[in-house]
Amino acid sequence: MTNPADFDIARARAETPGCAHGAHFTASGASLMPQCVIDAIQDHVDLEAKIGGYEAEDRCRDKIEHTYDALADMLHCRSDEIALVENATRGWDMAFYAFDFGPGDRILTAQSEYASNYIAYLQIAKRTGAEIVTVPDDDNGQLDVTAMANLIDDQTKLIAVTHVPTSGGLVNPAAEIGKVAKDAGVPYLLDACQSAGQMPLNVKEIGCDMLSATGRKFLRGPRGTGFLYIRRELAEELEPPFLDLHAATWTGPDSYEIRRDARRFENWESYVAGRVGLGVAVDYAMDWGLDRIEARVTALADGLRDRLDALDGVTVRDLGAKRCGIVTFTVNGMGPEEIKLILARQDIHVLTSTASGTLLDMHARGLTELIRAGVHYFNSEEEVDRLVGAVAALR
Numbered sequence: 001m002t003n004p005a006d007f008d009i010a011r012a013r014a015e016t017p018g019c020a021h022g023a024h025f026t027a028s029g030a031s032l033m034p035q036c037v038i039d040a041i042q043d044h045v046d047l048e049a050k051i052g053g054y055e056a057e058d059r060c061r062d063k064i065e066h067t068y069d070a071l072a073d074m075l076h077c078r079s080d081e082i083a084l085v086e087n088a089t090r091g092w093d094m095a096f097y098a099f100d101f102g103p104g105d106r107i108l109t110a111q112s113e114y115a116s117n118y119i120a121y122l123q124i125a126k127r128t129g130a131e132i133v134t135v136p137d138d139d140n141g142q143l144d145v146t147a148m149a150n151l152i153d154d155q156t157k158l159i160a161v162t163h164v165p166t167s168g169g170l171v172n173p174a175a176e177i178g179k180v181a182k183d184a185g186v187p188y189l190l191d192a193c194q195s196a197g198q199m200p201l202n203v204k205e206i207g208c209d210m211l212s213a214t215g216r217k218f219l220r221g222p223r224g225t226g227f228l229y230i231r232r233e234l235a236e237e238l239e240p241p242f243l244d245l246h247a248a249t250w251t252g253p254d255s256y257e258i259r260r261d262a263r264r265f266e267n268w269e270s271y272v273a274g275r276v277g278l279g280v281a282v283d284y285a286m287d288w289g290l291d292r293i294e295a296r297v298t299a300l301a302d303g304l305r306d307r308l309d310a311l312d313g314v315t316v317r318d319l320g321a322k323r324c325g326i327v328t329f330t331v332n333g334m335g336p337e338e339i340k341l342i343l344a345r346q347d348i349h350v351l352t353s354t355a356s357g358t359l360l361d362m363h364a365r366g367l368t369e370l371i372r373a374g375v376h377y378f379n380s381e382e383e384v385d386r387l388v389g390a391v392a393a394l395r
């Protein structure tokens with residue numbers, strides 16, 4: 001078992017320039033980048049300024065290819081099963097919209113599903129007559145795997161679930177969902193936007209056929225970066241919703257041939273400096289060790305929850321049998337945006353979540369807005385003390 005105390009917090013903070021500028025509990029939105037990632041991005045931009053964008057890309061081809069290898073290592077898959085995309089939503093969309101839905105096809109998803117994903121379900125349902133089936137939660141507030149298994153039938157086309165919802169520290173039982181999906185022979189798309197970088201992700205153990213994530217959150221990479229894992233055999237069966245000269249080759253006046261690997265889900269133009277920086281961010285996370293990161297993050301978040309829960313007028317809103325580094329709470333008589341601004345004036349930075357982000361979940365719990373603190377391993381115990389003290393003073 002990894003010991004949360006066995007973590008070089010001094011090194012983590014020294015290598016994170018943003019730590020000198022306030023207490024940042026924003027990993028669930030856009031985390032602070034380590035210096036090595038900043039350097040990688042700046043170095044590439046400087047190179048582009050000197051020799052040009054195309055030439056700089058050619059010169060750093062090995063670094064770009066390394067990003068595919070690094071992500072494959074992190075996810076325990078093959079590098080030809082990785083696509084680099086602009087963000088997690090674009091990666092998710094490229095996978096989801098590649099399915100040929102028709103009348104009566106069923107999409108199984110979670111009560112806590114993210115808005116961008118659910119809007120896509122609604123659009124497809126309107127276009128094609130497909131049906132959205134929302135799996136109920138169990139007593140812990142996570143997706144009820146038994147209920148999901150009972151809902152699967154011959155018309156079930158896809159299981160698509162958010163691993164860690166944006167509205168709390170809940171971790172949905174991804175591997176248990178994967179086992180049911182595999183037994184039923186139903187493709188499984190996992191949105192790992194909030195879990196990548198704060199916990200180990202092994203696509204073989206999880207059993208997902210597709211996984212999308214971003215670089216900017218717990219992975220501590222640059223904004224404008226994301227990735228999609230798609231199992232090789234499935235990738236060859238799916239035609240992306242749009243193609244270009246990178247995803248396919250124009251073979252004749254009336255013919256084209258699509259790439260066979262996951263890069264069929266990419267497009268030609270990309271944020272090259274970001275792709276280089278993303279690879280460095282993955283290397284940096286793997287150097288720390290995702291088991292160690294998870295232990296540190298979980299311990300800090302659990303401690304923060306306990307201390308906030310002990311304050312009069314403060315309610316911690318996180319659900320789940322397993323919880324992670326996202327801590328959500330409300331304060332009686334005060335709006336989350338107001339609290340966010342008060343804390344920011346003290347150089348304590350948090351985020352908020354509104355009902356529109358996870359509509360079904362928030363409405364079921366009678367909530368309209370939450371304060372969201374995304375704890376990461378570079379946050380110190382002193383910063384947690386400051387946050388708790390500042391919330392206590394609000395009363």
